[in-house]
Amino acid sequence: MxxxxxxxxxxxxxxxxxxxxxxxxxxxxxxxxxxxxxxxxxxxxxxxxxxxxxxxxxxxxxxxxxxxxxxxxxxxxxxxxxxxxxxxxxxxxxxxxxxxxxxxxxxxxxxxxxxxxxxxxxxxxxxxxxxxxxxxxxxxxxxxxxxxxxxxxxxxxxxxxxxxxxxxxxxxxxxxxxxxxxxxxxxxTPGFIVNHAGRGYVTEALRLLGESIAPHAEIDRILRLGAGFRMGPFELLDLTGLDVSQPAMEAIYEQFYQEPRFRPSPIARQRLAAGLLGRKTQRGFYRYENGQKEETSTPAVPPREDFPVWLDAGQSRENPAVAELLKKLGASLDNGERPGDTSLCLVLPIGRDVTTCAAAADLDPTRTVGLDPLFLTGCRTLMTNPLTSNKYRDAAHALLASDSVPVAVIHDSAGFVSQRVIATIVNIGCDIAQQGIATPEDIDRSVTLGLGYPFGPLAMGDRLGAQLVLRILDEMHDFYGDPRYRPSPWLKRRALLDVSLLTPDN
Ligand SMILES: NC(=O)c1ccc[n+]([C@@H]2O[C@H](COP(=O)([O-])OP(=O)(O)OC[C@H]3O[C@@H](n4cnc5c(N)ncnc54)[C@H](O)[C@@H]3O)[C@@H](O)[C@H]2O)c1
CATH class of the missing domain: 3.40.50.720 (NAD(P)-binding Rossmann-like Domain)
Incomplete structure (x- = not known):
């Protein structure tokens, strides 16, 4: 031929x-x-x-x-x-x-x-x-x-x-x-490129929901406004319909011999059994009337009550944008080596949860709140530990929302919402490259065109930096002990070599 x-x-x-x-x-x-x-x-x-x-x-x-x-x-x-x-x-x-x-x-x-x-x-x-x-x-x-x-x-x-x-x-x-x-x-290979790469977004979002970290509408809001996805994962599930998505999630998981990265969620299976398919049944994660999605209310911003804000000096140096933001918002900074008696302790976890950060620095957990330092513009995410008092949670919320940027407050999660979801997408994209299913360029090209993500998984990883993505995954893997978070060798090597994730093997 x-x-x-x-x-x-x-x-x-x-x-x-x-x-x-x-x-x-x-x-x-x-x-x-x-x-x-x-x-x-x-x-x-x-x-x-x-x-x-x-x-x-x-x-x-x-x-x-x-x-x-x-x-x-x-x-x-x-x-x-x-x-x-x-x-x-x-x-x-x-x-x-x-x-x-x-x-x-x-x-x-x-x-x-x-x-x-x-x-x-x-x-x-x-x-x-x-x-x-x-x-x-x-x-x-x-x-x-x-x-x-x-x-x-x-x-x-x-x-x-x-x-x-x-x-x-x-x-x-x-x-x-x-x-x-x-x-x-x-x-x-199962799912080829696009349907394989697309596993990360919704499965990790379902996982966040399954851990009671935030309601589905808050997860959607964080990923849309904060991380720049065109559609939230639950909006996407409702659009596709669980009758299509759930069998697809189960098929890929089984075809890859129960690869933990693709483990489907019991939440989705229950909702499918209940007939809550999405737009086509007027009710999925959201309700629909005449094709219009219900309005979901966002939590009100509490009245501002200022406490001195204490930020660990090392974290402050590592995240100059946070220190600058706090100044811009008129926060009174507690620059002590240790937090004062009434200070709000702000921690900036990367791949960790607030509980771990508070314990590691011996902070009073009732006054400790986490802020995702990687996503500060479209939507800011604050995270509490099980003991954070409502007073300190609300104070952090009011302060961070005082320039009208939306704020989401979630429960403790190793890696917040966006860090977790993006690290998962990047990791799966890296593994597609590692398996030689497609070239790095074709992986990114097909995902941006086929899934409408703002960037392909490898470019998305490069924007955060391979080393940072590796750190998020290592921390998540360490905390949850779940092999779904084990980093792909493709990511590990490029992070160690400090090169772009688009770098092919010679
Ligand atoms: N719908 C999607 O979003 C989508 C996306 C990508 C790929 N696909 C794949 O494309 C294929 C078709 O999907 P669709 O959504 O167009 O389905 P469809 O039901 O709209 O069309 C299928 C057509 O095939 C005809 N048909 C069935 N058996 C036939 C046969 N033996 N010989 C000739 N014609 C036959 C049917 O009469 C029907 O007209 C499937 O394999 C599906 O997996 C679908």
Whole structure:
């Protein structure tokens, strides 16, 4: 099989539901001839008409010239029988997510198409290798994994199994580029890149909820306003629906032989059993009315009551931004070596909880409050230990909110909310790199495009610094004793060498 032979591609799309239609649209817009086939009689014609009306709509909105819309529509044709896909140089299947159905379809297609024809699967959760194993020529089979809605999610994972020929991957990359999508290469592993990297965000948020650290709406607020995620993890779970997310979380966990980093949450399983699926049932973590999310109230800022604020000298030096902020907020600083009798003891934990910090420095726990020193702008997080008095908690809240920056007050957690969630995302991203599933650049590219995170996991780690992320994970691992927090060797080595997490192995 060679690349030169296929400058004129004809793409067959089998399964013309949500995904098949999207793939057909971008292929036809990219100048590729498309033949649609669906097992449901009339299904392919319906899909063709729907895609044509999308082109007309795009033309009416001025997003496509009418000539281009007409030319794209003319590239779509319909096959009534599978045998009519004979002329295809590539067939992409987007049928039901069942191994037997996809395997049988490829087996049948092999009897129809030429030896050079690529067979590509849009599966999200099945093994590309297992599908290829049903074929006489597994070398021509690859994954071509798009995201929904296909025309807007401009990334596609090109997945190679152990037997997939390199030329097949190269041709799919060329086709993806013609479709106006960004291709990323991945090896055939559970979740590929994006669904694998996406495990950290919601599983760690569910873990925080499971530890009663904060209500779901507060966790969402901290991650949206403080850490810059477009959507909170519980808003995301409600959007996707627990009927989709929970099986996906369980599948990845099992497929990686119960890897603790992906351990699902009993909270999500219970809520799924209760039918609290999310937006689609009007009730998930939030309630919805006519598609609108309920308003959730944020805790009121208490009246300001000033106590001298004592900050350990070492922590103050390590976090000059905190000392500056306190001055700006008009705090009266207690500069003593030890805190005065009434001083508020502010600690700045990295990967630790307040209890551990108070005990280590022999501070009065009733007057000790933690502030997350890494996220001070969009939303500040304060953390109490089990003995912190309400008076000192409220004083810290009022002081930190006095310039109108939102403040969240949470229960004790090794690594607050944002440190924990970000360190988890970075660690999983590092391990994807360590396993050689994709290049560091492709990991970050696919995650920003596929999940809409502000940065890819490796760049996110670089922004905090590899050494700081390693310190957060080491502390969390030490405190919880849970192997889910063990740092990836990729992260450890780059932190020790003090280089970017995007640095590949030589
Ligand atoms: N929906 C998503 O967000 C998403 C994202 C990425 C990948 N995927 C994958 O894409 C595939 C399709 O998903 P979808 O959401 O478009 O499903 P869908 O139900 O909207 O469409 C599936 C289509 O396949 C047809 N079909 C079923 N069996 C067939 C067969 N043997 N031969 C021909 N046609 C057949 C059905 O009639 C239907 O039109 C699945 O493998 C899914 O995992 C879906």
């Amino acid at each position: 060679s690349t030169e032979q296929h400058t004129t591609e004809v793409i067959g799309i089998v399964g013309t539901g949500l995904m098949g239609r999207g793939i057909a649209q971008i292929a036809a817009q990219g100048g590729i001839e498309v033949i649609l086939y669906d097992i449901r009689p009339g299904g392919a014609e319906e899909a063709r008409a729907a895609v044509v009306s999308t082109f007309e709509m795009l033309a009416s909105k001025g997003k496509l010239t009418s000539e281009r819309a007409e030319a794209a529509a003319a590239r779509l044709s319909v096959a009534v029988e599978l045998t009519e896909l004979k002329s295809c140089s590539i067939v992409v299947e987007a049928v039901v997510e069942k191994l037997e159905v996809k395997g049988e379809l490829f087996r049948q297609l092999e009897a129809v198409v030429s030896e050079q024809c690529i067979l590509a699967t849009n599966t999200s959760s099945l093994s590309v290798t297992a599908i290829a194993a049903k074929c006489a020529r597994p070398a021509r089979v690859a994954g071509f994994h798009f995201f929904s809605p296909v025309p807007l999610m401009k990334v596609v994972e090109v997945i190679a199994g152990p037997l997939t020929q390199q030329v097949v991957v190269d041709r799919l990359i060329g086709i993806a580029n013609r479709m106006g999508h960004t291709p990323v290469r991945a090896s055939d």
